[in-house]
Amino acid sequence: MKAVTTETPIDLEIVNDKIRELNVPKAGNATIREIKRLVDNIEAASGKKFIRMEMGIPGLPPAQVGTDAEIEALQSGVAAIYPDIDGIPSLKKEVSLFAKNFLDIDVDPAGCIPTVGSMQGSFAAFMTLSRLNQAKDTTLFIDPGFPVHKQQHKVMGLKYESFDVYEYRGEKLRAKLESYFSKGNIHSVLYSNPNNPSWICFTDLELQIIGELANKYGVIIIEDLAYFGMDFRKDYSKPGVPPFQPTVAKYTDNYLLLISSSKAFSYAGQRIGMMVISNQLFKMRSDDLLRYYSSNEFGRAMIFGTVYSLSSGTAHSAQYALAAILKAANEGKFNFVEQVKEYGEKAKIMKKLFVDNGFRIVYDKDIDQPIADGFYFTIMYPGFDGPALIEELLYYGISAISLSITGSEHTEGLRACVSLVNRSQFPELEYRLQKFNEHHPLV
Numbered sequence: 314m315k316a317v318t319t320e321t322p323i324d325l326e327i328v329n330d331k332i333r334e335l336n337v338p339k340a341g342n343a344t345i346r347e348i349k350r351l352v353d354n355i356e357a358a359s360g361k362k363f364i365r366m367e368m369g370i371p372g373l374p375p376a377q378v379g380t381d382a383e384i385e386a387l388q389s390g391v392a393a394i395y396p397d398i399d400g401i402p403s404l405k406k407e408v409s410l411f412a413k414n415f416l417d418i419d420v421d422p423a424g425c426i427p428t429v430g431s432m433q434g435s436f437a438a439f440m441t442l443s444r445l446n447q448a449k450d451t452t453l454f455i456d457p458g459f460p461v462h463k464q465q466h467k468v469m470g471l472k473y474e475s476f477d478v479y480e481y482r483g484e485k486l487r488a489k490l491e492s493y494f495s496k497g498n499i500h501s502v503l504y505s506n507p508n509n510p511s512w513i514c515f516t517d518l519e520l521q522i523i524g525e526l527a528n529k530y531g532v533i534i535i536e537d538l539a540y541f542g543m544d545f546r547k548d549y550s551k552p553g554v555p556p557f558q559p560t561v562a563k564y565t566d567n568y569l570l571l572i573s574s575s576k577a578f579s580y581a582g583q584r585i586g587m588m589v590i591s592n593q594l595f596k597m598r599s600d601d602l603l604r605y606y607s608s609n610e611f612g613r614a615m616i617f618g619t620v621y622s623l624s625s626g627t628a629h630s631a632q633y634a635l636a637a638i639l640k641a642a643n644e645g646k647f648n649f650v651e652q653v654k655e656y657g658e659k660a661k662i663m664k665k666l667f668v669d670n671g672f673r674i675v676y677d678k679d680i681d682q683p684i685a686d687g688f689y690f691t692i693m694y695p696g697f698d699g700p701a702l703i704e705e706l707l708y709y710g711i712s713a714i715s716l717s718i719t720g721s722e723h724t725e726g727l728r729a730c731v732s733l734v735n736r737s738q739f740p741e742l743e744y745r746l747q748k749f750n751e752h753h754p755l756v
C-alpha cells in the first residue's frame with residue numbers, strides 16, 4: 314500500500330486488493346507459502362507474470378538416468394515389496410562410493426541410509442541425536458538457515474539455539490562456537506554448506522575449527538549438503554579427483570551428513586535423500602538411548618528405532634533411481650555439477666541487474682573472497698526493512714522472501730532464488746528494477 318506512484322509495472326489497485334484479501338497485518342512478514350499464494354493471486358488478476366524468486370524449487374529437468382531406472386524398477390514390480398529399512402544394498406554401496414569419490418572420505422555402506430528427502434534425514438537426526446546423551450538436549454544452528462529445520466524442532470518439542478555467522482567468519486568462529494559448546498548442553502550443530510539462504514561457503518579453516526571443537530566437546534556435526542558441489546568457483550565434478558566438496562568429515566569423526574537429491578540431481582519430487590553416518594558415530598554406544606530404543610548403538614537406534622517408526626524406509630523405486638544416478642556419477646558418466654551450473658550463471662547476471670539498480674548484496678563475501686554465484690543470493694535496498702521491501706517489490710512484479718525468517722540478523726535483507734526465473738525474463742527484470750530505482754531514488 315506504500316507504492317509512491319501509480320506508474321508501477323503491476324497495477325497498484327490489484328496489488329492493494331490482493332494484499333488486503335490476504336488478511337495479514339503485514340504482507341512482507343507472510344510465510345513462503347503465503348507469499349506464493351499472494352503472488353499467484355496477483356498474477357491471475359493482473360495477467361502479468363512475476364519474476365518469482367520466493368521458492369527454492371529446482372528449475373531443471375530431473376536426471377534422466379534416474380527416471381529411466383525408476384521406470385524399469387517399477388515395471389519389474391518393486392512397488393509391491395517393502396524395501397529394507399536402511400536401503401537397498403546397491404544404493405548403500407553407491408552412496409559409500411559417492412562419499413569416497415566426491416568427498417574423499419571412507420564410510421561403510423552400513424552408515425549410508427536413504428531417507429524420504431533430506432527433510433526426513435534431518436528430522437531423524439534431530440530425534441535420535443537429542444536422545445544420545447541425557448545431559449545434552451539442545452541443537453545449535455549456525456544461521457542463517459532453512460526455517461523448516463527449526464519447525465522440526467518445534468513440532469518435536471526440542472530445544473535449539475542459534476547465531477548468525479555473518480560476524481563470526483574465519484578464526485572468530487572458534488570462540489563463538491566454544492561459548493556455546495562449553496555450556497555442555499549442545500548435542501549437535503547444523504549448518505548448510507553452501508548455505509541456504511546466503512550462499513556463503515565455509516572455508517577449510519572454518520570446517521577445521523568446527524571439527525576440532527566437535528572432537529573437544531563431543532558434539533555431533535550435522536552437515537547439510539543440500540547444494541552438493543554447487544560452489545561453482547571450484548570444479549567438484551570429477552570422481553576421485555581433487556578438489557573435493559569441502560566437508561567437516563575431514564576434521565572429525567563426529568559427523569552425520571545429509572545429502573539431498575533435490576537440487577544437485579533435480580530429483581525433488583521423488584523425495585529421496587541420503588544420510589551418511591560416520592563409522593565411529595554409527596557404532597557409538599550410549600545407554601541413554603535405551604530410554605527410547607532397544608539398542609544402545611547409535612546406528613541401530615537410528616535405523617530400527619527412528620527410521621522404522623517414521624516411514625519404514627524410503628520408496629523402493631526412488632532408491633533404484635538414486636542408485637543409478639550415483640552409479641553414473643561415480644563412473645564419470647554423469648556430470649551432475651555441469652547440469653546445475655546454469656543456476657550460477659543466471660545468478661551472476663541477476664545479481665548485476667540488482668546491484669546496477671541500487672540494491673546491495675547482503676552476504677557478499679566468504680571472508681576475503683566475493684561470494685559464489687549459485688542457487689540463492691541476498692539483497693537489500695537502502696531505506697527499507699525486509700518486510701517493507703518484499704511488499705514494495707510486489708508492485709514491480711518481483712517476489713522474494715525475508716531473511717528475517719532464516720535466523721539472519723540482517724532483517725533488512727531478502728533471499729532471492731534464481732531457479733524459477735527464466736533467462737527470457739531478464740530484460741523485464743531489468744526494466745522493473747530500473748523503475749523501482751527511479752521511483753526510490755538513492756541520495
Ligand SMILES: Cc1ncc(COP(=O)(O)O)c(C=O)c1O
Pocket residue numbers: 369429430431432433459505509537539572573574575581585586
Ligand atoms: C538447506 C536445505 N536443507 C534441506 C533441504 C530439503 O531437501 P529435500 O528436498 O531433500 O528434503 C533444502 C531444500 O530446499 C535446503 O535448502
